[in-house]
Amino acid sequence: MAEKVAVIGVGQTPGKRSRKDVSEVELVNEAVRAALEDAELTINDIDVVIQGNMEFFEGTFYTDQWLVEGLGAYGKSGLKVNAAGDTGGTIFASGVSHAASGLFKTVLVVGFEKQDEGAYGGIGMRSEDSFFDIAGGSGRAIGAMWGTAVSVIDRKSATEELAAKVRVKEAKCGSRNPYSHLKLQLTEQDVLNSDIVIWPLRFLHICPTSVSSCAVIVAPEKEAKRLCRKPVWVKDYYCIHSGLQPRVGEPWLNLGAAYPTGPQFRWGVEQAAIALYKRNGIVNPRKQLDLIESYSPSTWHEIDYYEALKLCEPGEAWKLIEEEATWPDGDIPYDVSGGVVSTNAIGATGLHRVAETVIQIRGEGGERQVPKDVNLGLTFAQGADQFCTAAILCKTL
Amino acid sequence: MNVNSNQEDLLTVPHRLTASWREPAGVFVNRMLLAMRDKAELWAVKCPICERILFPPEIVCAMCKVRIEDKDENWVRLGNEGTVLKFYHVTGSREVDPSTGWHPKGQTFNPIGLIMPDGGNKWTVMAHVLEETDTSKLYDGIRVKAVWKKREERQGLMSDIKFWSIVEVEK
Amino acid sequence: MSAAAPEEILISERNFDSIFSYTAGTVRSKFLTEIRDNKKIVGTKCRRCNTVWVPARSTCVKCFESLKDFVEVSDRGTVTTYTVINVHQTFYPMNPPFVLAIIQLDGADTGFVHFIGETDPEDIKVGMRVSAVFKEDRKGSVLDIKYFKPI
Numbered sequence: 001m002a003e004k005v006a007v008i009g010v011g012q013t014p015g016k017r018s019r020k021d022v023s024e025v026e027l028v029n030e031a032v033r034a035a036l037e038d039a040e041l042t043i044n045d046i047d048v049v050i051q052g053n054m055e056f057f058e059g060t061f062y063t064d065q066w067l068v069e070g071l072g073a074y075g076k077s078g079l080k081v082n083a084a085g086d087t088g089g090t091i092f093a094s095g096v097s098h099a100a101s102g103l104f105k106t107v108l109v110v111g112f113e114k115q116d117e118g119a120y121g122g123i124g125m126r127s128e129d130s131f132f133d134i135a136g137g138s139g140r141a142i143g144a145m146w147g148t149a150v151s152v153i154d155r156k157s158a159t160e161e162l163a164a165k166v167r168v169k170e171a172k173c174g175s176r177n178p179y180s181h182l183k184l185q186l187t188e189q190d191v192l193n194s195d196i197v198i199w200p201l202r203f204l205h206i207c208p209t210s211v212s213s214c215a216v217i218v219a220p221e222k223e224a225k226r227l228c229r230k231p232v233w234v235k236d237y238y239c240i241h242s243g244l245q246p247r248v249g250e251p252w253l254n255l256g257a258a259y260p261t262g263p264q265f266r267w268g269v270e271q272a273a274i275a276l277y278k279r280n281g282i283v284n285p286r287k288q289l290d291l292i293e294s295y296s297p298s299t300w301h302e303i304d305y306y307e308a309l310k311l312c313e314p315g316e317a318w319k320l321i322e323e324e325a326t327w328p329d330g331d332i333p334y335d336v337s338g339g340v341v342s343t344n345a346i347g348a349t350g351l352h353r354v355a356e357t358v359i360q361i362r363g364e365g366g367e368r369q370v371p372k373d374v375n376l377g378l379t380f381a382q383g384a385d386q387f388c389t390a391a392i393l394c395k396t397l
Numbered sequence: 398m399n400v401n402s403n404q405e406d407l408l409t410v411p412h413r414l415t416a417s418w419r420e421p422a423g424v425f426v427n428r429m430l431l432a433m434r435d436k437a438e439l440w441a442v443k444c445p446i447c448e449r450i451l452f453p454p455e456i457v458c459a460m461c462k463v464r465i466e467d468k469d470e471n472w473v474r475l476g477n478e479g480t481v482l483k484f485y486h487v488t489g490s491r492e493v494d495p496s497t498g499w500h501p502k503g504q505t506f507n508p509i510g511l512i513m514p515d516g517g518n519k520w521t522v523m524a525h526v527l528e529e530t531d532t533s534k535l536y537d538g539i540r541v542k543a544v545w546k547k548r549e550e551r552q553g554l555m556s557d558i559k560f561w562s563i564v565e566v567e568k
Numbered sequence: 569m570s571a572a573a574p575e576e577i578l579i580s581e582r583n584f585d586s587i588f589s590y591t592a593g594t595v596r597s598k599f600l601t602e603i604r605d606n607k608k609i610v611g612t613k614c615r616r617c618n619t620v621w622v623p624a625r626s627t628c629v630k631c632f633e634s635l636k637d638f639v640e641v642s643d644r645g646t647v648t649t650y651t652v653i654n655v656h657q658t659f660y661p662m663n664p665p666f667v668l669a670i671i672q673l674d675g676a677d678t679g680f681v682h683f684i685g686e687t688d689p690e691d692i693k694v695g696m697r698v699s700a701v702f703k704e705d706r707k708g709s710v711l712d713i714k715y716f717k718p719i
Contacts, residue, residue, distance in 0.1 A: 020407040023593030026626050043632040059414050059588030069629040118588045130582035132555040146485050198485045406601050408592040408708050416584045472569035553578040
């Protein structure tokens with residue numbers, strides 16, 4: 001990057017199913033104030049405000065205008081980015097590129113979603129190509145998630161029992177994260193008994209709809225070193241939103257790159273990982289990375305991504321699970337925050353992943369801090385099914 | 398008066414958003430839909446370079462980044478029968494009113510098949526409705542045939558095919 | 569199968585219909601319930617720049633202070649600008665012709681958008697004084713004020 005960039009502050013609101021006590025404006029304000037406090041800055045120190053959410057979830061558009069006082073954005077430079085689930089990642093990428101340009105001193109990046117204001121099903125149902133509507137029986141996003149889940153079974157990467165084991169790990173991690181929405185006490189039997197949505201996807205495997213906001217402050221090197229005691233450096237990032245997308249009544253399934261003919265959900269993640277590993281000399285990610293904060297919208301995605309991220313050979317994700325290598329005290333802790341299955345406020349989610357990675361690299365995770373030294377973390381956000389923005393964060397330049 | 402964060406009367410205001418859009422299908426898809434409506438025929442195109450057979454037809458091959466010319470040799474007629482590569486069945490409601498939690502009960506749908514019509518190749522996959530609702534009778538690789546609506550009911554939409562029904566295999 | 573003759577063009581209609589639920593939050597709820605329960609209009613006052621924001625909001629737009637103090641403003645004010653709507657739209661709560669105005673209520677530093685009624689649009693002038701007319705049956709909405717009438 002032209003200028004080195006660091007994260008100098010993070011703020012999160014605890015995930016909830018519903019927040020009737022705050023409007024959208026007040027919700028983002030909470031995260032912004034938390035980030036400013038963490039960075040020990042005031043709003044006057046911020047040059048640029050970049051904001052994002054999926055407006056169709058709240059039915060409130062022009063959020064860049066609507067939220068101006070909550071964001072502290074009045075009169076400042078900035079813009080809004082809206083990229084489905086990858087909103088959190090793309091606003092981060094936009095913020096980092098503003099900082100890397102050398103034209104700005106501090107950039108505030110804010111994502112949120114207030115999903116108690118809209119009906120996800122309505123939005124999902126009405127966004128396909130109208131010539132191809134096949135009378136509502138399709139799974140939309142859940143159908144696309146099914147593709148990943150069944151591919152894990154077919155490839156023999158994991159069994160239902162091993163998936164249950166992973167889900168329990170995710171739940172334990174979520175319980176220890178004060179910002180997590182779901183803090184479930186689950187046993188493997190609870191998971192195996194959970195209602196089937198589309199086999200092998202069960203209710204408990206799937207992410208919730210959450211309300212939360214996350215704010216992150218980034219700055220170029222000179223400012224970061226001047227303003228922050230523990231800057232966390234953004235080593236690299238990569239956005240990819242260019243998977244095959246033919247028009248069908250099942251846009252979520254991406255036919256042409258769909259299971260079983262193609263990789264589907266994992267495509268963006270895999271491409272981003274390949275690009276970042278190549279640019280950063282990562283040949284053995286399991287050994288060279290210290291932590292991963294992923295966008296895994298279901299337990300099956302987490303398992304699929306062990307292979308997409310090349311933590312193991314194809315078909316061998318079960319080894320990582322049996323060895324508990326992706327557990328908080330394992331080789332490659334994966335989603336110690338509890339991940340997306342614990343909190344999914346779409347516009348904020350990708351940014352929560354960055355926030356957690358920053359917290360872990362700083363060593364400020366408290367009860368959930370992983371026992372080893374975290375130097376290099378991989379974080380990514382995902383959207384629709386193939387959008388992905390991945391970033392590598394590190395402790396030292 | 399001070400801002401009281403224990404305020405009990407927290408208001409939510411429901412609002413209904415309706416909008417409608419009118420859209421064309423594009424040259425190739427338009428032709429494909431007309432063939433479905435008028436002749437109950439399924440047509441795809443083939444990229445001359447990578448030879449992917451694309452349904453619905455596309456004017457540019459995304460992988461090769463070339464235009465697929467509107468020539469007879471690039472159009473491929475697909476059969477009325479096909480193979481179900483994978484299928485799934487969704488039950489349960491998806492639409493919820495966030496103000497009240499109300500959702501319509503008893504939403505049941507037919508299973509959806511990812512079908513490769515005869516004449517296609519591994520890149521030709523169509524998502525469509527399967528007639529058989531008992532998923533224990535379905536399996537990966539089962540043969541199905543398209544059941545079309547009557548000509549007067551067909552409109553140039555994917556739903557001109559009512560569903561795909563199981564082809565009974567001679568034993 | 570390639571194009572032989574001019575073809576009919578199919579057009580499909582895509583319809584969107586979904587219900588959303590706007591959350592007023594603590595501060596806006598107070599603004600709405602004061603109208604509903606007490607026929608009072610309240611704003612919030614910034615402790616730093618003293619701006620009184622009506623309708624009440626939770627953060628000062630100018631200085632980012634958290635706004636903690638509600639102040640009651642008058643239900644009377646001055647028309648700062650107005651326009652006459654002549655074209656019907658499905659989402660208007662009134663039939664045309666009707667008048668939308670920005671009214672600065674006494675005590676407020678901001679404008680308040682609402683209708684002007686009980687007067688011919690021709691007789692409305694910038695600077696004229698108006699007063700709120702409340703509905704009998706109020707629900708906690710800015711439309712609990714029917715309109716502002718000249719005084």
